[in-house]
Amino acid sequence: MFLYSKNPECSKYCLWNPHKSRLDSWFFISMLKRGNRRLKAQHFAVVLKDSEKMIGTIGISGYSKRDSSAEIGYSLSPEYWGQGYGTEALKSIISYSFNTLKLNRIEAKSDTRNIASVKLLEKCGFKREGHMHKGMFMKGEYVDLYLYGLLAEDYNKAVEHG
Template sequence: MKKKEAINFRRWHALRDKHSLQGSGHRGCKKAWNSFSMIKTELLTARLSLKKPVWEDIMSIHHLHSLAETDQYNTLGIPQHVEETENVVKEWIQAYAQEPVSYYTFVIREVNMSISAFVGVIALKLGSPKYKIAEVWYKVLPQHWGKGYATEALLSLIDFGFKELKLHRIEAGCAVDNLASIRVLEKVGMQREGRKRKILPLKSGWSDNYGYAILEEDYTGK
């Protein structure tokens, strides 16, 4: 760990303690922490745990976002400094303070290991309540590719979306050359519905994007 990143990591600990202890001047932050206990913050599968992000996850997430392999088909871009990742994770955590929550982000970890290894991140972003719709995205470390973890985590999130959030439709987007993600989306029962031309600003240039979706009736009909 670089010295600068270690210093920033300690700063997050101080920020966490400050937000959880201060009084009326920081009611919003205090309310966010108190709200966590009333919101679904963990999903479990046979091999994985999906938990809400915490300050201690920042360096693992920063490493995930900094890899050329995980950035290839992603529009977020590689962060230049750890502060960029800090801001992203801060937004994820603050989203749990909303009433109702409209953005669920989960850190994926192995649960069958003596040390709970970091696998990646997965999220569900809710749209208008009237349409009961949401969009899912995920990012997994290269050393965990080919293990079925992305499929397992996505199935769990889809189950959460339909059974607990009572969604009608869950969508996902995927660069047309991202064959691994295409396989994952189709394995969980998502159907390809269309193609948008040159909409993704990737490092390799503008890319077409496939639109995928699964309906509640598709899921419950299995």
């Protein structure tokens, strides 16, 4: 994680800052694992099948049993951007959310300037539901967010129609 999280490009549109040392990555992973243990989140490492090299993380947080919903988040090593890994990882999490966890709705919020994230979400079937003006205070400024949602019924229809 440290090898890619130290690159400022990776966290440009994320709440977290570039990791300055391996200890930062260690704390970050501890935080993800704590979320997993509390059952509010499920974070996974994204690894290359052949070498098992870790190239990113993806997962759900803000899991609500009552609403049967959760929020998706991800970040991949800039070295591997634009090669389809984001699509593969997001499709796996979508399938896991609906087929295994039986969620009814998943959502994602993306900085409106984060073109790669916006393209990835739309490619995987997420619908833009709103523009949250100054929706988040990030790195010293209020930034605009797009709210994206995907419902189980729309996912199942898309799967049925190939």
